[in-house]
Amino acid sequence: MLSAWHGAEDAFDKAIAEDPGFALAHIGRARVHQLNMEGGKARAMAAQARELATGATPRERSHVEIIAAVIESKPKIAVSGAESHLDEYPRDAQVLSMLLGAFGLYAFSGRPDHDAAKLAICERHAPHYGDDWWFMSYLGWSHTEAGNLSIGRVLSEQAMELRSANANAAHGLSHAMFEQGDMAAGRQFLSQWMPAHDRQSFLHGHLAWHVALTLLDADDLDGALAIYEQHIKPAGRPYPPLNIFTDGASLLWRLALAGQTGLEPHWRDVAAYGEKYFPQAGAHFADVHFALATAMTGGDALQTRLAQLEARAADGKLLPGRAAIELCRGIRAFAEGDHAEAIRLLEPAVAELTRIGGSHAQRELWEDTLIVAHIRAGHSDKAAEIIAARLDRRPSARDEAWARAAQRH
Template structure:
């Protein structure tokens, strides 16, 4: 009997138990549900030479920045697949191994080539998608469009599949088709409620259409079904904290931070912890609220432990927030020098937007709001290149607007706020509009 994954692709294992555990692990991984690592471990225990289980385990290691373990599993999977694996599995393993090794451009190229032959290989197709996917971190200015295009290319292969609809809907939302994106994401969520990925994508749609009350209700009603160990648990509550700030409720935002976001309280991957902490604390201060210095110090210490050297542009922006907020100019300059060196060598696909943002945040923290605005005014249209989601990147535009208001550039601030309010209702933007009047 030939065992298959949930998408009908054959698996090179003779063990029904291993095949079942692998299918369970993939569903948990694609839905950001707890238990994926344990499921892959069960598959490996039952069939130690089950190649796809090993490379999937490497993928989960990568999520948690367990680089050495990820590379070790990837190397083992490469060895195994040479002896036991189909052409699809060899290509699958190589693509995920490249990602585990941090060779992101090669991984993206390999993933796109792979799905041309095997469009229903959802694990590989998942790599370019999402806010932390290979497209988002490619430095492309049109990665939101690229994700939607990719989904549209293969939509006929998936039908009413909960995973695919989650991604297709979110790609529409990020690409500006919010109404369609929200409807599709809601469909996906209805198909599988144990789907943190869809819940998260739906929160992004609600963010984009200004449905703050809907987002808060969704989190409140659903989060009890999702264990705190879930990879997106803290980030989903981060969205709820953004809603609190929209209502000018800093106390609630700080309460959420203390409960699930700060490093001592979360089991989330380092990239999520670092970016969620830095961005929420920065928003609080930029919006005029007081943040205890110890919160900044703890977040900064955590971030420097996990990101000691130059990393992705998305990381560098958030490390700049932490360095600027804690007054660590030496750390900021050290990272800026590394970024600018990479830029000079032509090895920074995101381009000059990265150092510009970093210098702007430093100026803002130093209360040189005019300088902050100068750094940002020429690159606002390029911020998308750093990756992440629109909700995460909006912190840059928010900082620009506040800098304009505080430096007396009220007309320019009003122009930006008018455009944002035309796109979606926002109590916060209305407060700023009054301040700029």
């Protein structure tokens, strides 16, 4: 599970068969069910784990309670529980992993400093891990997301050397290369590494998405679309629905921004997938991607989702606050061709973008949209300002192409 490698389900099932009273195996299996959005099974196994843990050690009971709180959508309880647990048992990697990553508890907390929080807790517990392959994977990625790109890349490379069969390290290294603008190296690395990675592993489709980003940067739109069709689009794939939906919607949107046509059937597929797996507002990262798909397919779905988001915001249940709503409204305005309105909505929301969670690479989509809106609205100076700031951070062929477009306008 910690290496994001196919086989965790079978391993937990075998552990339970060997010892039906092993609470930690039950809660681990429940977590896998949750990742696959098998909510009923996840909650049932979490309840069983709780019952089995009554006679276990305090350490095991705490471990079970934390992951059960995640499964039961009680993130505040899970975060406080995990932080306290780790102060006493810092080497419980499964508990620490709940806080980390693009989809972890910190990332989806709505707080703007979640990247710094992930790095801080990794550094706090680093003395207990040494050269542990899993910990180094997440320490490296946390540095990358916090903007310490050179350190992040070196640590990710070291993690790969310690254990190459580690999709989390491959993922972190892909992010480091992306953030450094080293797209060719990222594509070469993944093309050499991915054939050994079981296609059923839950990160395989997302790593293909990273390959597609490198092709987009090289202006190979057909190649990026082929990656979507072969590895990402909803077609009975064994990946977590949140990955399938967000990767699919974001890649199609990026392709559309780059000028790719003929995407309408794909948009309909992704929108239908979103309606199936995320029919109500609540998972805010899914909600902002739901806006991408439904803005392109039309109808009332986006307006309905916005009303739901407004209701959650009024009740204080929308963790990123108004930023998530304004991102959705801005996307709708952009899709309708109202670029002035898109700019009005997106500009302040982009300043709060980190609140929606995910990785920097995933969130960059909304800044991309703002750039294109400025260009199409004739605000070449504003577009150039955003692009220049990005080019100062890393080279990008796509940003350079947009800079030329801004000059032409």
